[in-house]
Amino acid sequence: MSVPIRSLPVIQNWDCHGCSDCCRIEAVITDEEKRRIEALDLANDPEVAPKPWFTSMSWGGAKWKLNHRPDGGCVFLTTKNRCRLQERFGPDAKPFVCRLFPFVLIPAGNHWRVGMRFSCPSAAANQGRPLADSEKDLVRLSRQLEQHVGRSADSAPPPLLQAGQPLPWPDVCRIVAVLLEIVQDRRDRLERRLRKCLAVARACSQARFDGLSGNRLSEYIQAVRAGVEPDVPREPVDLPRPDLLLGRVLFRTLLAIFARRDRGIHRGAGMWSRLGRVRAGWRFVRGRGAVPRINGFLPETRFEDIERNSGMPAELDETLERYYVVKLNSLQFFGPPNFDLPFWPGLESLVLTLPMILWLRRAFADVPPVQAVQQAIQIVDDHFGGNPMLGLPHIRFLQQTLAQRGELDKLVAWYGR
Ligand code: SF4
Structure with a gap:
């Protein structure tokens, strides 16, 4: 039917x-x-x-x-x-x-x-x-x-919230409705709204929802939302810098995948060969000197300049909000559209795109900010849920490590300054 x-x-x-x-x-x-x-x-x-x-x-x-x-x-x-x-x-x-x-x-x-x-x-x-x-x-x-x-x-079978925890579709949509409320709550900057989503995900991952469904589940998620509110640091500067090895090196390892373009007219230099991709990946891991131009949009820039190039105009939040509202509302972040990730790990993988997008938008320093963010979204979303590399077990492990060690929150805040 x-x-x-x-x-x-x-x-x-x-x-x-x-x-x-x-x-x-x-x-x-x-x-x-x-x-x-x-x-x-x-x-x-x-x-x-x-x-x-x-x-x-x-x-x-x-x-x-x-x-x-x-x-x-x-x-x-x-x-x-x-x-x-x-x-x-x-x-x-x-x-x-x-x-x-x-x-x-x-x-x-x-x-x-x-x-x-x-x-x-x-x-x-x-x-x-x-x-x-x-x-x-x-x-x-x-x-x-x-x-x-x-x-x-x-x-379509109901998705898993996490391993061994299926949830009927209507209840999944109830949780998504609360996440959408958080992401559209303009009293916070967008980066804090996504940190709040991570806090809700952490709290809910500890819970079993046996017997909780319908309106009672909605009330529970709203209570979790209210409960995490005071614990989520208000400003990005209230969070420590990402850990040198665990946060920044792992982040750049994943960034080397999200930022590249292997085909089409905007293909990056050297991206047609495996050796070229490996070399560029290593330079991202090192994170010093000139940024390899792994997609055709990237201008000549240095890793050090991107780290220094902070500042987050308020006008960017609207473009970013639109992107995350569409991704959440469409349920495009878990299950088959995102390499069969369960709901909560899928949400974390979606939040990881924010520091990626903001890193890239800093690289486009000569482009007007909104246009730079749109271009960054275009590059990152070419991979999100689409690049089979992101479904590989070791890449998933890196993503989960960032989230489980609290580095993802720090990265969102660091590049959201
Ligand atoms: S669908 Fe989008 S990418 Fe494809 S031709 Fe139209 S504007 Fe271009």
């Missing part, structure tokens, strides 16, 4: 502006989609690259990826930056993954939530019509997604 779309974020706008960035990333398609495209009359079309158009991604050819031209564009991208499949045969001729981007549809029991990939520059810059205007398209896409994966939305 089809279920409705709910809770579209009212603060987010979007329209495709045809930049073709998404036509330069990896698009995975099914065998059926491959056969459908091959059956189209594309022979001798001068706007389509020569074959082969697909590369197999699995034994037996169940999954394929669209090939790219030497300049990084999809084989079906025209000289005018348009999709040739759409241009000649209509939008439904495109592979499903291309039709869906930059939306992410997440089944939440009896309804869908809608997330966004902020690697799309229009989403990061909030350009276009309110998301509500896309509701009809989203309903259509949700039906197509069910057909595409061969499962109905209401069959």
